[in-house]
Amino acid sequence: MKRTPDDPSGPTTADLWDRLRCTTPARIGLGRVGHALPLGEVLDFQLAHARARDAVHGVLDRDALGQALAPLPIVMVESAAADRAIYLRRPDLGRQLSPASARMLAELAPQDDPWDVLFVLGDGLSPGAVETRGPALVKAAIGELAGLSIGPVILAHQARVALGDPVGEALRARICVMIVGERPGLSVADSLGIYLTLAPRSGRRDSERNCISNIHDAGGLSCEEAARKLGWLVREALRRGLSGVGLKEEASLASPTVADLPPSSRPTP
Amino acid sequence: MVGQRAVPPAIGPRHAAGGRYRLRYRGDFRGGRYIxxxxxxxxxxASPARSGDDLAGLSADSEAQRVVARAVLADVPLTRFLEEPLIPYEVDEVTRLICDSHDGAAFAPLAHLTVGGLRDWLLDGATDEAMLSAAAPGLTPEMVAAVSKLMRNQDLIAVARKTRVVTSFRNTIGLAGRLSTRLQPNHPSDDPQGIAAAIFDGLLYGVGDAVIGINPATDNVPGALALLHMLDELRELYAIPTQSCVLTHVTNSLELMRRGAPVDLVFQSIAGSEAANRGFGVDLSLLAEARDAALAQERGTVGQNVMYFETGQGAALSADAHHGLDQQTMEARAYGVARAFSPLLVNTVVGFIGPEYLYDGKQIIRAGLEDHFCGKLLGVPMGCDICYxxxxxxxQDDMDNLMVLLGVAGCNFLICVPGSDDVMLSYQSLSYHDALYLRGTLGLRAAPEFEVWLEKMGVLDGDGSIRALADPARLTRLIEHRGPLA
Structure with a gap:
């Protein structure tokens, strides 16, 4: 929807706003009706919010996801959060496996050599993002991990980032790569984040993970770029025996391509 | 006061705890007994329902128990809060700050009251602004949190409305009939031109008298240095009587001041316990060091309130540093921290933390009113980031409700972003338009020094309303004058 500046009379002013708008994705120069926004802007905002809300409350279609991942083997698990309402109120439950899923994974654990890398696709706060680009991301990432053993792809319902810990622990993976739908914003509702954790087990701190965020096709990272960063991180984490802040600090010296952690001026919601 | 038989302090078995005696509290209310x-x-x-207290496992078991807890709380003497620190003195420096700085003389006129009695005193028409200001140093965060739990939303508004906390740096914030705004021009990659464009847009709506404050996307010293210089040049060029801030960690601000950067205000997120503050990488001595350094800059022209704090219910719980206290009481303790540093600005970021702490519009609105009331009563210059x-x-409708309520309550300042959409932090706050609406609808005006500047720049009409558009030629000059805007 076209945004009109305060006063369309002078070409000077219109040109000015056009020029300023090129410098930022922020909603500037919207104009006004009385004290209010023009209706077009109101509806534009409402549509963006509605898309974000729909994204949060979407349901992960795991059958379709399994087909898109074929021929990779998949395993479906549930967190301890029984539904979306509980999931949103109880992040602690979204970090634990349901008792049934925990039992099932215990039986699946390899008897001999553990897998080097285990992928978990979790719905997070944007199930649609996982459906849209989760399979492509997993396949691109596996392409970057030649020579390493890869476990079955775990598809997780009502999952928070830290659900990868009990999953990875149960399957005795050396590294857990959690791919999760990020909290939708107004401009992008289908962004993925990757969280890598070495030696996953329940109780790992966020500072022990490496994050690659903003994976989407509206000016974010492409699946291929994200996969390359992940490939580098996985090999370095295995080689140095650490993940998280320590690896980030060393990596920032070795490779400028590694994503920064989120800014710290406010707690992450 | 209430038709209950609540039997607080002097009864019940005693338990040694933390070297002090702990008392049991019992409430009998219409046939039910609760211990x-x-x-x-x-x-x-006694706290109104919210998801964060559910998450912490602290909420009332039933709605009836909630009301009985309030009845019990109403009869607790205020002195009880001095005798029974909720987080032990020995383990927490915030408790020590609260206890050691308590002003017994200011408390004396209230010392005979219960929590319920304090509620009545606050609401009494005879209790005026001067009495409330005089009482502030005698009130502890826990007393204020307690009394808020006995107050309906209208009570929180009525009392906050007659409480003023005025601070100053390059202008004066918190005067009666005034509403200031923080202009928040965040950009996903900290692009100086994009930030300047968002500032320019906000100034045309009369926004920015509380502070022009950027949350940097990349939190480091070189990045903040560049942004601070850009902000300062812009402010100097147009002689804007306001202050700027890059909301970076306090240790970064210290380093920036060492490097001679133009730091007006030192920002920090704070919370209500030593452990929670440690989670933010700060303690009281670090905050004191930063304040001293900022004072030494001598950059304020009207006053020397140099600190800017953000808080929010749930911060302590999310750091597992709440010591079993409800999130609203922990939040009030954060204001106990803030007031020790005579800040220019403090705001709760009320809906930012997410639904696991404040689930919906109702809970966000209630929390916003509680936070503003508690801060003001403690003498903190309280503002709010009304957001979700x-x-x-x-x-947006919930935000409309809260902004009108806080406008009526006399909130010092509100945060505004272009079109309500913070494109860096990915959440929704108030818009520049909302500031215009609120000032217009409630007859509130910008800080006096800033208002004079707005008139001079042709943004404000002679009658105090924002012009449809200021002189385009002047605006073009404003933009083209310098690099970042060109």
């Missing part, structure tokens, strides 16, 4: 094991539990169970995230059950 509360300590003051913490009474406070938590996309996974909370809230929308």
């Amino acid at each position: 509360f094991s300590d003051l913490k539990e009474v406070l938590a169970k 995230t996309n996974h909370a059950e809230a929308d």
